Amino acid sequence: xxxxxSLQPRLAAKPSMENxxxxxxxxxxxxxxxxxxxxxxxxxxxxxENACCPVVLRKIKVIESDLDRPQARxxxxxxxxxxxxxxxxxxxxxxxxxxxxxxxPAFEYQKRALKAGKHVVTANKEVIAKHGAELLELAxxxxxxxxxxxxxxxxxxxxxxxxxxxxxxxxxxxxAIINGTTNFILSTMAxxxxxxxxxxxxxxxxxxxxxxxxxxxxxxxxxYKIAILAxxxxxxxxxxxxxFHEGISRLSRRDFQYARELGxxxxxxxxxxxxxxxxxxxxxxxxxxxxxFLAKVxxxxxxxxxxxxxxxxxxxxxxxxxxxxxxxxxxxxxxECARFLASGRTSPVWQAGEIKTIKPMSQVVxxxxxxxxxxxxxxxxxxxxxxxxxxxxxxxxxxxxxxxSDQTAEIVIMTYPAREEAMQAAFADxxxxxxxxxxxxxxxVEV
Amino acid sequence: xxxxxSLQPRLAAKPSMENxxxxxxxxxxxxxxxxxxxxxxxxxxxxxENACCPVVLRKIKVIESDLDRPQARxxxxxxxxxxxxxxxxxxxxxxxxxxxxxxxPAFEYQKRALKAGKHVVTANKEVIAKHGAELLELAxxxxxxxxxxxxxxxxxxxxxxxxxxxxxxxxxxxxAIINGTTNFILSTMAxxxxxxxxxxxxxxxxxxxxxxxxxxxxxxxxxYKIAILAxxxxxxxxxxxxxFHEGISRLSRRDFQYARELGxxxxxxxxxxxxxxxxxxxxxxxxxxxxxFLAKVxxxxxxxxxxxxxxxxxxxxxxxxxxxxxxxxxxxxxxECARFLASGRTSPVWQAGEIKTIKPMSQVVxxxxxxxxxxxxxxxxxxxxxxxxxxxxxxxxxxxxxxxSDQTAEIVIMTYPAREEAMQAAFADxxxxxxxxxxxxxxxVEV
Numbered sequence: 001x002x003x004x005x006s007l008q009p010r011l012a013a014k015p016s017m018e019n020x021x022x023x024x025x026x027x028x029x030x031x032x033x034x035x036x037x038x039x040x041x042x043x044x045x046x047x048x049e050n051a052c053c054p055v056v057l058r059k060i061k062v063i064e065s066d067l068d069r070p071q072a073r074x075x076x077x078x079x080x081x082x083x084x085x086x087x088x089x090x091x092x093x094x095x096x097x098x099x100x101x102x103x104x105p106a107f108e109y110q111k112r113a114l115k116a117g118k119h120v121v122t123a124n125k126e127v128i129a130k131h132g133a134e135l136l137e138l139a140x141x142x143x144x145x146x147x148x149x150x151x152x153x154x155x156x157x158x159x160x161x162x163x164x165x166x167x168x169x170x171x172x173x174x175x176a177i178i179n180g181t182t183n184f185i186l187s188t189m190a191x192x193x194x195x196x197x198x199x200x201x202x203x204x205x206x207x208x209x210x211x212x213x214x215x216x217x218x219x220x221x222x223x224y225k226i227a228i229l230a231x232x233x234x235x236x237x238x239x240x241x242x243x244f245h246e247g248i249s250r251l252s253r254r255d256f257q258y259a260r261e262l263g264x265x266x267x268x269x270x271x272x273x274x275x276x277x278x279x280x281x282x283x284x285x286x287x288x289x290x291x292x293f294l295a296k297v298x299x300x301x302x303x304x305x306x307x308x309x310x311x312x313x314x315x316x317x318x319x320x321x322x323x324x325x326x327x328x329x330x331x332x333x334x335x336e337c338a339r340f341l342a343s344g345r346t347s348p349v350w351q352a353g354e355i356k357t358i359k360p361m362s363q364v365v366x367x368x369x370x371x372x373x374x375x376x377x378x379x380x381x382x383x384x385x386x387x388x389x390x391x392x393x394x395x396x397x398x399x400x401x402x403x404x405s406d407q408t409a410e411i412v413i414m415t416y417p418a419r420e421e422a423m424q425a426a427f428a429d430x431x432x433x434x435x436x437x438x439x440x441x442x443x444x445v446e447v
Numbered sequence: 448x449x450x451x452x453s454l455q456p457r458l459a460a461k462p463s464m465e466n467x468x469x470x471x472x473x474x475x476x477x478x479x480x481x482x483x484x485x486x487x488x489x490x491x492x493x494x495x496e497n498a499c500c501p502v503v504l505r506k507i508k509v510i511e512s513d514l515d516r517p518q519a520r521x522x523x524x525x526x527x528x529x530x531x532x533x534x535x536x537x538x539x540x541x542x543x544x545x546x547x548x549x550x551x552p553a554f555e556y557q558k559r560a561l562k563a564g565k566h567v568v569t570a571n572k573e574v575i576a577k578h579g580a581e582l583l584e585l586a587x588x589x590x591x592x593x594x595x596x597x598x599x600x601x602x603x604x605x606x607x608x609x610x611x612x613x614x615x616x617x618x619x620x621x622x623a624i625i626n627g628t629t630n631f632i633l634s635t636m637a638x639x640x641x642x643x644x645x646x647x648x649x650x651x652x653x654x655x656x657x658x659x660x661x662x663x664x665x666x667x668x669x670x671y672k673i674a675i676l677a678x679x680x681x682x683x684x685x686x687x688x689x690x691f692h693e694g695i696s697r698l699s700r701r702d703f704q705y706a707r708e709l710g711x712x713x714x715x716x717x718x719x720x721x722x723x724x725x726x727x728x729x730x731x732x733x734x735x736x737x738x739x740f741l742a743k744v745x746x747x748x749x750x751x752x753x754x755x756x757x758x759x760x761x762x763x764x765x766x767x768x769x770x771x772x773x774x775x776x777x778x779x780x781x782x783e784c785a786r787f788l789a790s791g792r793t794s795p796v797w798q799a800g801e802i803k804t805i806k807p808m809s810q811v812v813x814x815x816x817x818x819x820x821x822x823x824x825x826x827x828x829x830x831x832x833x834x835x836x837x838x839x840x841x842x843x844x845x846x847x848x849x850x851x852s853d854q855t856a857e858i859v860i861m862t863y864p865a866r867e868e869a870m871q872a873a874f875a876d877x878x879x880x881x882x883x884x885x886x887x888x889x890x891x892v893e894v
Contacts, residue, residue: 039615155761161604313765328612
């Protein structure tokens with residue numbers, strides 16, 4: 001063996017292939033786009049070495065108002081254009097990186113790129129969740145690929161493991177903390193005993209929550225991401241509108257107090273399970289045993305637990321957002337596309353298969369935590385137990401705290417596993433019971 | 448979009464390519480080999496669909512004594528051969544899967560396969576750690592690839608993330624629990640307060656430790672694995688003999704008691720760091736802060752924390768051994784090879800680069816936990832502090848427990864960061880101090 005040699009991959013392509021440079025066009029120069037531009041230019045040598053051919057950033061599509069941003073001004077002016085046609089007609093663009101975000105015009109841009117025979121790399125969870133199947137089909141028709149590792153979990157490898165490393169497994173389930181904003185808020189509420197509004201404004205001050213945080217708080221962002229992962233894991237399209245989602249704004253400090261008392265943590269979990277020929281996909285707050293792996297993932301960290309029938313439980317954690325981690329995933333996808341281009345491989349397409357049924361939320365079975373205000377009088381618990389029992393729901397445990405001054409007591413019930421529709425029917429029955437003043441909250445329990 | 452279609456990858460190759468089947472030859476039908484054979488046959492359809500071409504197990508090389516094992520008898524007799532030449536001369540073998548384990552004859556078999564222009568998939572950490580560079584070079588010369596995802600961390604994706612997903616990062620460090628046997632023993636000692644020998648025999652009874660567990664206990668197994676990961680992460684060859692390794696057998700229940708008292712857990716950690724142009728690679732027991740991620744990884748689970756400059760800390764956990772997880776990684780590599788073969792791509796090779804220097808262990812800087820027996824008399828601590836100070840080692844904290852009946856006291860010292868050679872010099876100085884009866888143990892501290 002020769003000494004003083006290290007191991008760098010390159011493709012043993014013909015010399016002419018080796019010298020062909022791969023051109024990248026970048027769409028968007030926001031916080032993410034600026035960082036992607038930095039990585040593509042400052043690490044060009046390293047990326048080229050790994051791609052087995054020179055990788056060159058050739059053009060950046062920006063909007064007028066971005067031209068004055070520092071990250072745009074840091075780029076040579078000749079690279080920037082506000083004109084869509086000029087961008088797409090730039091000679092030698094092989095790969096289009098879309099990091100504009102949002103559904104439109106990102107979706108149209110991606111389609112235009114694919115139709116023009118260009119590979120697409122995107123960090124856009126919304127476009128991939130909503131239009132991934134169409135884009136993959138379009139890519140196949142045009143002999144190119146579309147890669148979206150950055151669309152879920154920032155720099156954590158998640159898309160590629162499902163496409164390759166876990167391919168021999170039947171995936172039983174995915175259990176994921178994949179929204180940093182909500183995990184930060186829930187961690188703050190748990191640690192500091194604050195109410196939701198306080199924790200939210202703290203997250204906003206620290207830049208972990210947007211001014212309009214609805215997509216994060218309501219579980220919409222997480223529903224895009226779990227739709228993408230479930231589609232990969234179960235090899236059956238899961239549309240984001242098929243994902244049941246419920247947000248975290250209903251949670252109060254009292255729920256966290258009871259959770260701790262009962263040995264649980266509260267997390268916003270994205271769950272995708274395969275049972276028989278049915279798929280279950282949902283995003284909502286859950287009670288998780290305090291000593292479980294996911295219960296201990298705090299702050300803006302993301303964690304994805306994958307249960308494969310061969311691997312058993314495999315987990316992936318890391319920062320799920322931010323410019324640096326996202327640029328890592330985007331650059332890896334660019335290198336993968338470039339390797340592909342340099343090697344002259346034929347292109348991957350997606351073929352038709354069977355679509356699995358999504359189980360309606362009404363049929364989902366979990367245990368429940370229920371916190372309610374009741375009249376402080378004898379026989380109340382019997383009435384509640386009767387209403388639950390009439391709906392086939394068993395009580396696992398009860399906590400009743402001392403009476404408040406207004407003659408209303410608070411009661412917390414942990415149920416045995418129950419079907420969602422039965423639980424909802426019980427809530428409807430509670431409304432007819434004068435002794436039940438209010439169902440303050442309920443949270444599903446995952447064990 | 449057509450409905451009732453799901454997303455299955457296939458390569459848009461020419462029809463003739465699509466129909467070409469890929470033949471697999473399996474070497475070894477032990478516990479791992481039997482499971483690999485099961486996956487390759489029972490999941491042939493699923494794997495073929497993902498490989499974009501039929502993947503067929505064509506021959507299995509066994510040794511005489513394996514012919515009677517249930518996993519061998521479960522295979523059609525026509526697939527089995529004890530003859531090496533017959534095996535390699537089987538028509539239509541494109542991929543050789545080596546799961547024999549051990550250095551010889553596995554290394555020779557892999558070389559023979561590569562020279563014959565066959566792709567190699569292996570789970571063999573020892574061969575890859577010791578001879579990976581040579582094998583990669585040989586693969587390149589023959590236009591084929593060698594894949595070894597299963598050599599580290601069982602079913603946890605670890606090799607592929609370094610080869611692809613984290614490629615744009617400068618890897619600052621890897622911190623890994625990558626030996627299930629030792630982690631099980633340490634977890635047992637921590638949880639049950641047992642001594643090493645008791646925990647070991649418990650592990651042996653449960654099948655988590657081999658009858659001759661030396662490779663695991665002495666950190667040799669972990670040193671192979673971290674050599675493989677460090678080579679990938681730093682793109683510079685790290686030979687297993689360059690990895691400092693120290694085992695766990697010196698640890699006693701008293702060390703665990705002090706660790707808990709001081710807020711630490713004890714783990715056998717494999718560490719690879721890049722500082723400047725130097726690489727630091729070592730395997731030894733460490734004190735880890737009890738609330739750190741790796742401190743909470745218990746039992747036979749493996750966990751690898753990768754610190755990338757873009758991603759930040761990304762962690763991967765799962766079962767690091769066992770037939771099922773290993774078969775998952777092997778099958779994924781087989782599919783990757785088959786995709787490659789089906790697409791008619793050019794093959795990846797490894798090109799020369801710069802070899803980085805491995806920092807000698809004597810120059811490594813850590814904090815230290817030291818437990819020693821001392822004479823129970825005035826002025827002892829001053830003498831010890833003087834000996835440490837003379838070697839430029841500062842004391843961060845001291846615990847001195849009550850005197851034992853033999854007039855010997857036990858003292859525990861936590862130092863500030865010190866160079867290994869200074870610490871070893873201090874230990875030599877202690878030997879000259881009559882008041883130091885014995886240095887019972889020392890453990891490096893990672894924070």
